Amino acid sequence: MSDQDSAPAPAAKKLFIKTYGCQMNVYDSQRMAEAMGAEGYVLTENQSDADMVLLNTCHIREKAAEKLYSDLGRLKPLKAERPDLKIGVAGCVAQAEGGEIQRRMPIVDLVVGPQAYHRLPAMVRAGRGVDTEFPAEDKFEHLPKPAATRRAPAAFLTVQEGCDKFCAFCVVPYTRGAEVSRPVARILAEARDLVGRGVREITLLGQNVNGWHGEGPEGAEWGFGRLIRAIAEIDGLDRIRYTTSHPNDMADDLIAAHRDEPKLMPYLHLPVQSGSDRILKAMNRRHTVAQYLRLIERIREARPDIMLTSDFIVGFPGETDRDHQDTLDLVRAVNFGTAFSFKYSPRPGTPAYERPEVEGAVADARLQELQALLSSQQKAAQQGMVGRELGVLFEKPGRNPGQMVGKSDYLHAVFVEAPQAKVGDLVRVRITHSAPNSLAGVLAA
Ligand code: 5AD
Ligand code: SF4
Secondary structure (H helix, E strand, O other), X not given: OOOOOOOOOOOOEEEEEEEOOOHHXXXXXXXXXXXXXXXXXEEOOOHHHOOEEEEEEOOOOHHHXXXXXXXXXXXXXXXXXXXXXXXXXXXXXXHHHOOHHHHHOOOOOEEEOOOOHHHHHHHHHHOOEEEXXXXXXXXHHHOOXXXXXXXXXXXXXXXXXXXXXXXXXXXXXXXXXXXXXXXXXXXXXXXXXXXXXXXXXXXXXXOOHHHOEEEXXXXXXEEHHHHHHHHHOOOOOOEEEEEOOOHHHOOHHHHHHHHHOOOEOOEEEOOOEOOOHHHHHHOOOOOOHHHHHHHHHHHHHHOOOOEEEEEEEEOOOOOOHHHHHHHHHHHHHHOOOEEEEEEOOOOOOOOOOOOOOOOHHHHHHHHHHHHHHHXXXXXXXXXXXXXXXXXXXXXXXXXXXXXXXXXXXXXXXXXXXXXXXXXXXXEEEEEEEEEOOEEEEEEOO
16 A cells, blocks of 8 residues: 555455365365455454355265255354354355255355355355356466465466266266366466476366366367476476376376376375275276276386375275275275275266165264274375475475475375475475374474
């Protein structure tokens, strides 16, 4: 403000955002915060002093969706006390349930789907509304640039959205819509901009990120591997990751990028969901166990030290003990660095919704058994890091003075005594110790 301006600046309004679910929601929450920043809102960590509360929701499993309603229930007294408090629901529950949310919870002022959130500021100005369209315009073109205030050395960048795979259990094709790839030039511009602001690691995001495709500068057709190579050319960027991938879209060029591109981290999340061909077919995954295992073999040939992670669903309709044993066999055959496993949750509107469910107690027991096996593999993978020298990108100070915490090449949290270091330093660390969810190490000489 200039000296001539005598009126005091209006006090900034405070925005509290709660993010549920996947990393894409984390990215969307940042972009919504930036859009609302242009309207004079600043982020607060404290829900009780917010002028607006925005819940960015997840619809992937029933429990995730139910969290929204219990959180809204808890907001009721706050809204009764301060009727001008604005309450917004964004994300995939907003998309799936739309106006129903307001009917069930009249305290909700705004409902905005994941493809329409660039319109959030206008909705806030209007006061109340529901927007769950899939607009023709690209929301990213209508959002402010990622904020200059971001200082984290690791950032997300959404390059692809939506999914055309239609796995029989999954709501994503309905809530996020059809697969759309962002154009090369926009992605490169956003990546350069992030790097210019001190970002050294970028995780490329998409529901089916390896299905990304686009047109290169000379009109050539680019696949995801080619995009990674182009991003790797950005000076000052040290690390590239991506998530999440479908096995059927692991193109040769992407596998080759894991061999040739040192900035591409040796870590791959490749969900398989089940180790039974019968169940994979019922899930509409469109690949077999043998094809998945062959793919893993090829990826490991390209990058022998790669760490693999996956997602599993147990208790999918029709799953027998034999199918479950096949899943355990697949886990033993691959040996994952870590993995997420879930009990099947029937989702309205998906093909599997009406199918007879596996008995709850049986599914619970299978989940426990699978998780025990996966956690033993995770422990062994972490233990295997002890004695190795790895890159670590410091993301924040640790609990003790002089300590820093960062992520290793393999995405493990690593605690290091490094009193001279600062956030954003990428250092070599010799791993000395493995704790349940982290590693410890010393700076390599
Ligand atoms: N029930 C349980 N887990 C699910 N996932 C997706 N849909 C469901 C469902 N209906 C899991 C899959 C997916 C991960 C993001 O969530 O494993 O890869
Ligand atoms: Fe859902 Fe992933 Fe299957 Fe797409 S590929 S339908 S996002 S589980």
